[in-house]
Amino acid sequence: MSDELYPRDMLRTASDIRFAGSLPDAGGHATLDNPFCGDRVGFDVTLADGRIKSLRHQVKACVICQASAALLSAEAEGRTADDILDLGDRLMAGLKQDARPLLAGHPAFDLFTGITRHRARFACVLLPFEALEAATREAEKATS
Amino acid sequence: MSDELYPRDMLRTASDIRFAGSLPDAGGHATLDNPFCGDRVGFDVTLADGRIKSLRHQVKACVICQASAALLSAEAEGRTADDILDLGDRLMAGLKQDARPLLAGHPAFDLFTGITRHRARFACVLLPFEALEAATREAEKATS
Amino acid sequence: MARLRAAYPILAQDIAPGVPLHYLDNGATGQMPQPVLDAIIAHETTARANVKRSVHTLAERATNAYDDARDAVAAYLKVPAREVIFTAGCTAAINLVARSHGDLLAPGDAIAVSELEHHANLVPWQMLAARRGLTLVRLPMTADGRLDRAALPRLIDKRVKLVAVTHASNVTGAITPVAEVAAIAHAAGALLLVDGAQMAPHGPLDLPALGCDFYVLSGHKLGAPNGVGVLWGRYPLLDAMAPLMGGGEMIRSVTFETSTYARPPQRFEAGTPPIAPAVGLGAACRFHAALDHDAAMAHQLALTGRLIEGLARIAGNRLRLIGPAGLDDRLPLVSFVIEGTHPHDLCQILDRRGVALRGGHHCAQVLHAVYGVAGSARASLAPFNDAGDIEACLAGIADAMKVLLS
Amino acid sequence: MARLRAAYPILAQDIAPGVPLHYLDNGATGQMPQPVLDAIIAHETTARANVKRSVHTLAERATNAYDDARDAVAAYLKVPAREVIFTAGCTAAINLVARSHGDLLAPGDAIAVSELEHHANLVPWQMLAARRGLTLVRLPMTADGRLDRAALPRLIDKRVKLVAVTHASNVTGAITPVAEVAAIAHAAGALLLVDGAQMAPHGPLDLPALGCDFYVLSGHKLGAPNGVGVLWGRYPLLDAMAPLMGGGEMIRSVTFETSTYARPPQRFEAGTPPIAPAVGLGAACRFHAALDHDAAMAHQLALTGRLIEGLARIAGNRLRLIGPAGLDDRLPLVSFVIEGTHPHDLCQILDRRGVALRGGHHCAQVLHAVYGVAGSARASLAPFNDAGDIEACLAGIADAMKVLLS
Numbered sequence A, B: 001m002s003d004e005l006y007p008r009d010m011l012r013t014a015s016d017i018r019f020a021g022s023l024p025d026a027g028g029h030a031t032l033d034n035p036f037c038g039d040r041v042g043f044d045v046t047l048a049d050g051r052i053k054s055l056r057h058q059v060k061a062c063v064i065c066q067a068s069a070a071l072l073s074a075e076a077e078g079r080t081a082d083d084i085l086d087l088g089d090r091l092m093a094g095l096k097q098d099a100r101p102l103l104a105g106h107p108a109f110d111l112f113t114g115i116t117r118h119r120a121r122f123a124c125v126l127l128p129f130e131a132l133e134a135a136t137r138e139a140e141k142a143t144s
Numbered sequence C, D: 001m002a003r004l005r006a007a008y009p010i011l012a013q014d015i016a017p018g019v020p021l022h023y024l025d026n027g028a029t030g031q032m033p034q035p036v037l038d039a040i041i042a043h044e045t046t047a048r049a050n051v052k053r054s055v056h057t058l059a060e061r062a063t064n065a066y067d068d069a070r071d072a073v074a075a076y077l078k079v080p081a082r083e084v085i086f087t088a089g090c091t092a093a094i095n096l097v098a099r100s101h102g103d104l105l106a107p108g109d110a111i112a113v114s115e116l117e118h119h120a121n122l123v124p125w126q127m128l129a130a131r132r133g134l135t136l137v138r139l140p141m142t143a144d145g146r147l148d149r150a151a152l153p154r155l156i157d158k159r160v161k162l163v164a165v166t167h168a169s170n171v172t173g174a175i176t177p178v179a180e181v182a183a184i185a186h187a188a189g190a191l192l193l194v195d196g197a198q199m200a201p202h203g204p205l206d207l208p209a210l211g212c213d214f215y216v217l218s219g220h221k222l223g224a225p226n227g228v229g230v231l232w233g234r235y236p237l238l239d240a241m242a243p244l245m246g247g248g249e250m251i252r253s254v255t256f257e258t259s260t261y262a263r264p265p266q267r268f269e270a271g272t273p274p275i276a277p278a279v280g281l282g283a284a285c286r287f288h289a290a291l292d293h294d295a296a297m298a299h300q301l302a303l304t305g306r307l308i309e310g311l312a313r314i315a316g317n318r319l320r321l322i323g324p325a326g327l328d329d330r331l332p333l334v335s336f337v338i339e340g341t342h343p344h345d346l347c348q349i350l351d352r353r354g355v356a357l358r359g360g361h362h363c364a365q366v367l368h369a370v371y372g373v374a375g376s377a378r379a380s381l382a383p384f385n386d387a388g389d390i391e392a393c394l395a396g397i398a399d400a401m402k403v404l405l406s
């Protein structure tokens, strides 16, 4: 069954476990809760030259949040904490304005076009960005 | 000019200063404020055999409160603190129910029949009762 | 039933073109019946003024309306009006006790709180414990989400000065045997605070018979406006408490250096009170008191039974009830998890059929942690709900499982 | 003017048969214009739900409405929305600062408060001073009821950590030169809290230009429902404050033993917030922002001048103004005493002509004590008042003097 809000691609992306797990040698880690549902997203990262080299996530969350974590993980390599913050801010703006693409240069995130009318779910999309940013900042601090 | 709420008798009673002043040998004293307007009523009392023998009041208040203090003073001799409490409670009930007389056995208080529709002013009538009760209790405590 | 539904203007409109509303989120906020709305409109357009300060006609009307509202709440709870304090809500009422009564407790004292509690009845006690050096005693629940009565006598010992439990859980729906808990608490020398947020919307209460010492509730759950709640407390307890907030209406006399305070309830109602919301709450109490609540409860529990059966039929062994499966001593609310689906995703899909359920931890993270889940979906009923609401909900869940588990 | 009056449903009815309402008690509570009432009715009948907890359509509408209300208030004050905290009222907002910011002060620190303050901006500081061992510094007023600017530099010394003054006195009507006070406070290293209860109803504000650090106001004075107010604070100040109340919505994560808290503004909004009242306040801010407030103020001050002249004419040297006689830097409100008459008796007689004035100490006992009176009568205007209101008031006062001084 297909669906505007939960297209097959969303479910497929949510179950993409390529980046799930943890990194024994992580340089930074952060776990954040969504205070309104108790969902939880954690990230382990390692850096090279101050940029994300590898990462793994631990997600206990809804489909939307899972899918967001998977997409973000696939596009995170080579970025800094500030980059992740900026990406999240731009995606938030895209969601608010119902823009196309939601996030310029990252068409994959158009998976979430169905939720632009549902402000309560924006936090589900953004939680992985916040957690990855926090983990990356920690790693940056550890290496500076 | 006469008036339902402020009949001439009310103004005349309010300016009755027979019981105004203080008692140098007071056995009990209390001053109470009406928290909503800052009005203030004080009473000095002396007791004989546990009953009010003489009293004086200090009133800085509206006409209604002044008149109530004057009427109460004229009827207080021979009463206990509990009597005063009981009188006040019965007068309050009479005001709420718009009874005639307002206070059985004390027709003078029918001066206040005009205010039964004005609940905000009940406190003006009752403040002297509270202050006299408190002063009498203090005197009772001092002699017991 | 049709007549009762007609009293709720929000049920008259489609939530989206062609989609009627099936409101099953009554535990979060009760809908407002027309008589309450009418009372508010009448107040704002014929009696709006500040209270207890002026002698003009509007001020008198407002003051009378506010006093009448207190009388209506007092009658609903079977208590004297002077023991009824209007607060900003249930949360504000509990925090008031935790501050003003809590400050009377001594380091080393303990407060006993159950695992079932809403954050409103846990976080204020954590804050108090940290502030005053008190211990928090954890009262456990049984596997089916009820307060574990067997554990109470042992845990509520002489150190415990206050027990705080909910009258009915907003997640499991379990109703607490308050009189029994009150007896145990009092035997240990402790006071009992009961959180009535979920129970109060289900009909008038008899607080003296319950035997508790403090009781709190929220207006909006009864269909009143937001911004008003109630703290009831025994008068000597209230009278021993210092005010939490200072300002107008709560004073006896003020000089620049210091002030004396009014007696309860005024002492705890600093500033302009929530007049119109209280008037709405008074109207809501009268509206609820006029319903036949035994019949309404039987009706709602029958629907609850259908819902639980339907869930089991549709979800099979993916279904996990967060609370008792039976219909005894429970409210008409059901929380559940369907394995492999997330509550928010489920609720989002239900929404397209106009079915309003709530998903998440329902401000009860401790309870959900005991169950080992982050959250659940919850259907919570009101007397106006009908079989159509339950059918729509079940059809929506079947639909959602197709979308999310395919 | 007629069009503006038509916006207020309460003005359309007689207060008693044949007696139209002359509402001159706007300083106590502002009347509610129809657009605000409409916004509340629309909210309660089409968007009523709890906020930030559920994903269904009603919950989304309610959450959006609540967020929009915060945006409207933020725009009215020219500040970022995340610095706007919804409270139960002005009094609750000041108490929140006195507790949560006050707990950051150290014994020996001082707080400077003026003699002009409403009890809401004095009693919380007395309570804080007693709790934390702080000193209260008294900022005096001039003979005509204004903050004495000349005294400030000397009194606001290095011990003073917080200055609390009203933007405009609810008794004398004097407007405080806030930017000047802010400069003096900041030069001494103190923060400045401004009580905007009386000023906020007179049009949009530019808080950054005022230069204060905290600002508070009450919704009902702007014609919004009771039960909502606003605390604005600079974000780093808010972020350094611990929450006053615990409960839902203000947490990040909860375990039985301890909790972590959300960032401002959520940290200070425990429990279900005053959603519908906030929606009403948002509508009230939009309504006020759309008026021409310079013209409205000129109109109201012209009426104020007529009132003061009329009073002098009628009462002669029995008249005592509690506040400045001129029209500069003042609000359109006048407090006065007529020797030999008590304010409540005066107001009671005015009421029979439909004239609503307030009598008493107006929750400002210190100010009245400085003037050597227990209370005063006050006429406070809104943009909708007209010459007829002033004439009725003056005629009523002449009448009252006949009754009370005969």
Ligand SMILES: Cc1ncc(COP(=O)(O)O)c(C=O)c1O
Residues within 6 Å of the ligand: C248, C270, C271, C272, C273, D027, D028, D089, D090, D091, D092, D118, D120, D121, D166, D168, D169, D170, D195, D197, D198, D218, D220, D363
């Ligand atoms: C100057 C001033 N400050 C504070 C307040 C308190 O506002 P509220 O009673 O709405 O909390 C008022 C109004 O009563 C006021 O006039």
Ligand SMILES: Cc1ncc(COP(=O)(O)O)c(C=O)c1O
Residues within 6 Å of the ligand: C027, C028, C089, C090, C091, C092, C118, C120, C121, C166, C168, C169, C170, C195, C197, C198, C218, C220, C363, D248, D270, D271, D272, D273
């Ligand atoms: C059991 C329980 N307690 C307390 C509360 C808090 O009520 P409020 O958010 O209205 O303050 C709620 C509702 O949210 C509840 O369900």
